[in-house]
Amino acid sequence: MYADQKASALQQPREMAKQQPSSAGAPKSSALQLAKDVFAGTCGGISVTLVGHPFDTLKVRLQTQPMDKPIYSGVIDCARKTVQWEGLGGLYKGVASPLAGQMFFRASLFGAFGSSKRWLATNADGSARPLQTADFYKAGAMTGFVAAFTEGPIDFYKSQIQVQIIRSKTNPDYKAPYTTVSACVRATLRENGARGPFQGLGATLLRNTPANAVYLGTFEVLKRAAAERMGTAPTELPAWAVLSSAGLGGIAYWVVIFPVDCIKSAMQTDTITRSQRKYTDIPTTAKLLWAEGGVRRFYKGFTPCIIRAAPANAAMLFTVDRVTAALSSK
Structure with a gap:
């Protein structure tokens, strides 16, 4: 088993190497471990939102503007007009949603990642085994x-x-039916009930499963490789090594899956009234987007996204990595 046996959500779990999962302390230990995963993930989520949301706003607007009568000629023009029309706050439109949802999202993200790695690090008979390279990608998926x-x-x-x-x-x-996240929540629940918030869920699943396999798997593999080259534990890696691994993982995420993200954005920004939707499902959405501009249409908004990928994801995974290491050392 490689040397990083101290950290939990982003490193191989220590308890799997030292005790059977069925031992008396396992339930309490697992609950504590999950709490650490959630806390570290929430901290990372807040950091990625603050760093990356302006780029996300530009990405979504470039992805969803009309192709026949575009409002923005490119990423610079989009940024300029956003600030001109809405002030600097325009770059943070909708930020209340990711900020408010960080605990829930990161709880599922890093809780699932930590649990997946612990599960993969356990043999059928309950004994521990070292995580292999492929396991990190499986856990990410x-x-x-x-x-x-x-x-x-x-x-x-x-x-x-x-x-x-x-x-x-x-x-x-x-006339905008809602201008705040809270008003949007009320409108969608009133219109579609509990299904309202899950508009475009199929595209989100199609994007997230392979993308996170590449994203989290690449981060873990690069970090482990760096630790081996430097002859140290991953928890002892210098900041630049962790940031580089995280940034490259973020870039890999978007390079692999960006066309699917365009489909997701189109479906999620469609009207909330089901009978009036243009993008009713993934095949229909893909066909309509292709008709608008072929392959290039699926890469609208790619520039701000790829600019955002390295610093935002580096900030998030670095924060999670360091918070997790600090919590696990106590």
């Missing part, structure tokens, strides 16, 4: 699937608020 059920509603509400300016600029008579 399982994590992405589980986390989609909390990330989907967060992204949905955020995206709905982010695109209101596009609709008002393309149609002078348009």
Whole structure:
């Protein structure tokens, strides 16, 4: 088993190496471990939101603006007009949704990631085994699937608020049905009940499962490789090594899955009235987007996304990594 046996959510769990999962202290230990995963993940989630939300706003707006009458000519123009029309606060449109949902989303994300690794590190007879390279990617895929059920509603509400300016600029008579996340929540629940927040869930699942396999798996593998080269434990890696591994993991996430993210954005920013939706399912959405511009249409908004990927994801995973290590050392 490789040397990183101290950390939990982002490192191989220590208890799996030292005791059987069925031991008397396991339930309490597992609950404490999950609490640490959640706390560390929440801290990381807040950091990635504060660093990355402006880029996310630009991405969503470029992805969803009309192709026949575009409002923004590119990422710089989008940033300029956003600030001009809405002030600096315009870059943080919809930020209340990801901030409010961080505990729930990160609880599912890093709770699932930590639990997945602990499960994969346990043989059928209950004995511990070292995690192999493929295990990190498997854990990432399982994590992405589980986390989609909390990330989907967060992204949905955020995206709905982010695109209101596009609709008002393309149609002078348009009156935004809601301008705050709380008003959007009320409107969607009133219109569609409990299913309302899960608009575009299929596309979220299709994006998150492979994307998180690449994202979290790449981060873990790069960090372990760096530790082996430096002859140290992953918990003792210098900040630049952790940040580099996290940043590259974030870039890999978006390079692999960006076209699916375009489909997800189109579905989540569609009207909440089911009978009036244009993007009714994934195949229909893909077909309509292709008709608008072929392959290039699926890469609208890629520039701000890839600019955001390294610093935002580096900030998040570095925060999670260090908080987890600090909690596990106590």
